[in-house]
Amino acid sequence: METAALDSAVATANLPLLLVDDDAPFRQRLQLTLERKGFAVTGAGSIAEARRYASTLKPGHAVVDMRLEDGNGLDLVTELRTLRPDIRIVVLTGYGNLATAVAAVKAGAVDYLAKPADPEDIVAALTAAPGTRPEAPAEPMSADRVRWEHIQRVYELCSRNVSETARRLKMHRRTLQRILAKRSPR
The missing domain is CATH 3.40.50.2300 (Response regulator)
Structure with a gap:
C-alpha cells in the first residue's frame, strides 16, 4: 500500500x-x-x-x-x-x-x-481492510528458531512452569532455564 x-x-x-x-x-x-x-x-x-x-x-x-x-x-x-x-x-x-x-x-x-x-x-x-492477511515472510524460520518456538509454546501451555515444561520436553530443567534466558534465534 x-x-x-x-x-x-x-x-x-x-x-x-x-x-x-x-x-x-x-x-x-x-x-x-x-x-x-x-x-x-x-x-x-x-x-x-x-x-x-x-x-x-x-x-x-x-x-x-x-x-x-x-x-x-x-x-x-x-x-x-x-x-x-x-x-x-x-x-x-x-x-x-x-x-x-x-x-x-x-x-x-x-x-x-x-x-x-x-x-x-x-x-x-x-x-488494513478487515479480513486482509499480511504477506508471508520472505525468509523461512531457521531450525534453531523453530525449536525455540516449540519450547516457548510448551512453556506457555504449562503456564510458564519451568519444571513442568522440562518434564514434558524430556529436558533437564537447568538446560531449559538457559534456553529461556536467551533471546530468540533468528
Whole structure:
C-alpha cells in the first residue's frame, strides 16, 4: 500500500489511538510517528494508566506492548475489545513466539509484530481492510528458531512452569532455564 493511501486511510478513520508501552523513549518516538500519520495518539506507560484513558477515550485503534511492568498486555487487549468491539489492536513484543502470537490474535488483536517494529508495518496493520492477511515472510524460520518456538509454546501451555515444561520436553530443567534466558534465534 502506498504511503499516500495509508495517510488517507488514517485520515478517514478519524479515531483516537491508545499507545501502551512501558519503554518511554520508544513510546514517545512511536507516538510522534503515528501522530504524523494522522492518528490522535494518547500514550500510556502501564496497564493501569491505559485503563483510565481507555474508559474515557473509547479508542478505535490501539498499539499494546505484550509485557508491561504491571502485567500482561493481552489482558488489556481483551478489555479494550470488550469496551469497543470494532477496535483495531496491534500487539508489539520484544519476546516474540508463536504461542503468544496465537494468544494475541485469539484475544482480538489484528496483528502481532516483533520489536523494533517498522512504523509503516504498524500503520498498515491498523488501517488494513478487515479480513486482509499480511504477506508471508520472505525468509523461512531457521531450525534453531523453530525449536525455540516449540519450547516457548510448551512453556506457555504449562503456564510458564519451568519444571513442568522440562518434564514434558524430556529436558533437564537447568538446560531449559538457559534456553529461556536467551533471546530468540533468528
